[in-house]
Amino acid sequence: MPEMLQKIIAYDEIVIHRHKNPDPDALGSQLGLRDILRYNFPDKTISAVGYDEPSLAFIGQMDHLPDETFKGKLVIVTDTANTARIDDDRYQTGDFLIKIDHHPNDDPYGDLRDVDPTASSASEMIANFAFEHGLQLSDTAARFLYAGIVGDTGRFLYPATTAKTLYTAAKLAAYHFDRTGLMREMDSFDIKIARLQGYVYENLEISSEGVARVVISQAIMKAYQISDSETSAIVSAPGKIKAIQSWAIFVEQADGHYRVRMRSKQAPINEIAKLHAGGGHPLASGANSYSTEENNDIFQQLRNNLVSFKK
Numbered sequence: 616m617p618e619m620l621q622k623i624i625a626y627d628e629i630v631i632h633r634h635k636n637p638d639p640d641a642l643g644s645q646l647g648l649r650d651i652l653r654y655n656f657p658d659k660t661i662s663a664v665g666y667d668e669p670s671l672a673f674i675g676q677m678d679h680l681p682d683e684t685f686k687g688k689l690v691i692v693t694d695t696a697n698t699a700r701i702d703d704d705r706y707q708t709g710d711f712l713i714k715i716d717h718h719p720n721d722d723p724y725g726d727l728r729d730v731d732p733t734a735s736s737a738s739e740m741i742a743n744f745a746f747e748h749g750l751q752l753s754d755t756a757a758r759f760l761y762a763g764i765v766g767d768t769g770r771f772l773y774p775a776t777t778a779k780t781l782y783t784a785a786k787l788a789a790y791h792f793d794r795t796g797l798m799r800e801m802d803s804f805d806i807k808i809a810r811l812q813g814y815v816y817e818n819l820e821i822s823s824e825g826v827a828r829v830v831i832s833q834a835i836m837k838a839y840q841i842s843d844s845e846t847s848a849i850v851s852a853p854g855k856i857k858a859i860q861s862w863a864i865f866v867e868q869a870d871g872h873y874r875v876r877m878r879s880k881q882a883p884i885n886e887i888a889k890l891h892a893g894g895g896h897p898l899a900s901g902a903n904s905y906s907t908e909e910n911n912d913i914f915q916q917l918r919n920n921l922v923s924f925k926k
């Protein structure tokens with residue numbers, strides 16, 4: 616029996632965390648694991664903690680634990696590359712810490728880790744953990760995990776989508792939940808997001824190599840009534856354009872620095888993100904820039920990167 620399952624069996628109380636600013640994979644892996652454990656170990660107390668992101672309320676809700684510490688509890692963190700990104704600092708107060716993630720293992724935190732950067736999503740990993748160890752899934756758990764896989768693969772578009780991903784998704788699809796309704800929810804956005812997308816398409820600067828950039832200033836966010844976290848809804852939009860290979864969206868923060876969301880179709884860009892206080896997946900990274908000069912540097916580095924990749 617794997618050590619992770621031994622630990623799960625050994626503890627009566629388990630708390631599951633995921634990263635701040637959750638996306639469907641963060642919630643799907645966290646709530647999917649919560650449901651699987653509740654279903655298979657009905658005598659245990661299993662909780663999921665963190666901020667309830669209103670725009671993803673259709674996926675599911677957190678539990679709210681008044682406990683000041685998680686002493687005596689097993690803590691599991693899903694889909695979170697580094698400790699600074701873990702939502703709810705009480706993860707530090709548990710008895711034993713497990714990391715389950717699919718990002719590169721640059722911050723190998725925890726007492727026990729299951730890290731697989733070849734998995735499309737943490738949700739795919741949780742689903743296969745259950746399938747491989749004979750744990751039963753409820754229909755709700757299947758729905759959470761399916762949502763997570765769809766979210767992180769861009770509905771099976773990105774190259775992290777493997778045959779195993781599709782096979783896992785197919786097994787989840789055999790459970791009973793409203794798959795079309797869920798997909799429709801995930802594919803819908805507010806009219807203000809549509810208008811911001813219009814702004815992005817109107818204002819994209821595209822280099823001759825196929826690198827695109829756009830700055831979303833505080834003034835634009837105010838004019839479109841968009842919060843910082845809501846800008847995530849337009850990150851994939853430039854990828855629809857044929858001529859664009861890599862792109863960066865610079866979101867100005869209240870303190871004047873820029874949060875940089877970087878994406879690429881083929882050429883890895885995470886090393887560039889690491890040069891600018893960031894990191895992430897090869898084709899989907901985040902960084903921070905502290906001046907317009909640094910914004911220009913990042914744009915130039917993306918251009919050089921694409922030139923050397925094509926050689």
Ligand SMILES: [Mn+2]
Nearest residue numbers: 640694737767
């Ligand atoms: Mn993920």
